[in-house]
Amino acid sequence: MKSLFCFLFALTSLHGFSQTEKLFYYSENDSLIGVKNEKGQVIIPAKYCLMSFATIKNNPIKENVILFWIAKEGPKAYDRKGNFLFTPYIFDNGFDDFQEGCMRFTENKKIGLANKNGTVVIPAKYDWISPVTFGIVNYCNGCYWDRSKDEEHPALVGGTWGYLDKAGNEIALTRIRNHPKDIKIKNNEFIPYQFRYTAKEIGILDFFEKRKELIITINHLVYPKENFSFEITERPTESEPYYIIRSFELLEGYAVGSNYYDDFQNFKVSADGKKYYVTHIDLVDHKEYSEYVARKTEVDKWIQKELRAVKK
Template sequence: MKNFFVFLLILSFHLASAQTEKLFFYIENDSLLGVKNQNGKIIISPKPSWNSGAYYNNREIKSEIFNIDFKDNLFAYYDRKGEFIFQTFMTSEGPDGFQEGYIRYRENDKSGLYSDKGKKITLAKYDWISPINFGFATFCNGCYFDTTKNEEHAPLEGGTWGFVSKDGLEILPTDKRNHPKDFETKDHRFIPYQFQYNDKEKQILDFFEKRKDKITQINGFSCKEKTLYFEIFHKPTEYDNFYRIKTFELCDSYLNGADENYDAFKNFKVSADGKNYYVLYIDLVNYKEYSEYVERKIPVDTWIKQNLNKLK
């Protein structure tokens, strides 16, 4: 029995250590980039990087998976054990970023989805797949980019098209609307509403619904439709202890979801206890050795009051 309690004590110590382990990027010889923990243990050995300055020395890694651009493995994501996970999907504007907690990846010239927790959501089995938007993605097989058309972004043509949920399940559209927020496709079928909430989360969203008119008065709309949704796409974790909410504008036959990395004042955070509500914007901070984009928070009601006064 004594040995059993000693075992439990050791096990709990290791579990606590694993949960609180901090990771940091570090740079050697000006251009070699690696990862180590708070005790100096090397997690990823330093290697040449095309962009080591962007990581800067001792920058803490506050996510479950993270990107490093090694010269011999560009646009790659790793887990907190230092294991390579996947190669990022490339767009015409560069490597893909996370949307609603999901990112596209490439494998054997096919595409799929990973979550920001490092979970493979779908196999890489699609010729093309869109970012997650409003809880689902569009995919096609047998399609191609028609570069013969004189357009800035070559359109996708042909192929078999479908939809996949954020759980990796292919969605069969319905012939009638079963929920007010079911999304109507171009061929007038309906994608089932993909979000579910408990009572606490419903109360959080109700806070924004009550302020919807004021928020839209400040931000306006990017399309003629005047329909705005608020949805929770991230729940509190060890690395980001907030609920994250984004806005979606219904624009004809598509939903324009706010970009979580660029769209100022269209993304929100709520503290884990549901008591503090913030609107977000990104600020470029220039330090002596490096520059970085920093997320800033303003209490929602303070922001509304300040901006409505400006509109008077």
């Protein structure tokens, strides 16, 4: 038996389905798992994987970036043709999922950012960068993890710090608030609001603004509604034909996205701007295995159902 082990991350429920040829996981010798196309041609050769093939065998691969974790080599990301793309960034015994359409990766001990197509949007030239939050990436160079006081949860200290947008452009801080959603940080400086919208997109967000107080009630929020923001974090693509709308809690110094809370919701809107959904994850039990499956419900139906539950 080969000594090569890997974890295979099957994110089949959470992302869109590419319009190119269909890909499927396949099993070899009852333990090796790889990727083939619908013609049976091998795209990614099978490796010994520590997961149940039953959980993925019937599902077409929906991602443009396919993730493996090889124990002796670390995690690897491949495109749908089987080409190596990048090494995902490891943090806290795992690696990033995509956040606001991007995930971190490493190269030559530096960190960068890639999108859902596997395209590098920020080159790996920083000692550390944060996940994208509220359209903002925090970075530092010359910083390090100080493990002298807490080995398990070290602080990131030292170095030169700054902010980037999702395209890797340096964000210039301001001395005054030019937009209500500018983020105030130390030294009375502000990170400028990063989102820009078309008239159609403003109309999409207005749908949620009109329902903001109801959504706040459902989520049992106690802070002012002015601190609760809806933003379009991803636009429709071939592989994901929806606008992705995320809610944010705007705090002093930073914004907290809905992905940080189990009970906060993300939303999807059809590309034509006519159908509005709330997304949620269900645990589905099968005879041989269980899996998490993404669901979507019309927003107004969801609001009515949740408000009835709140009033009980």
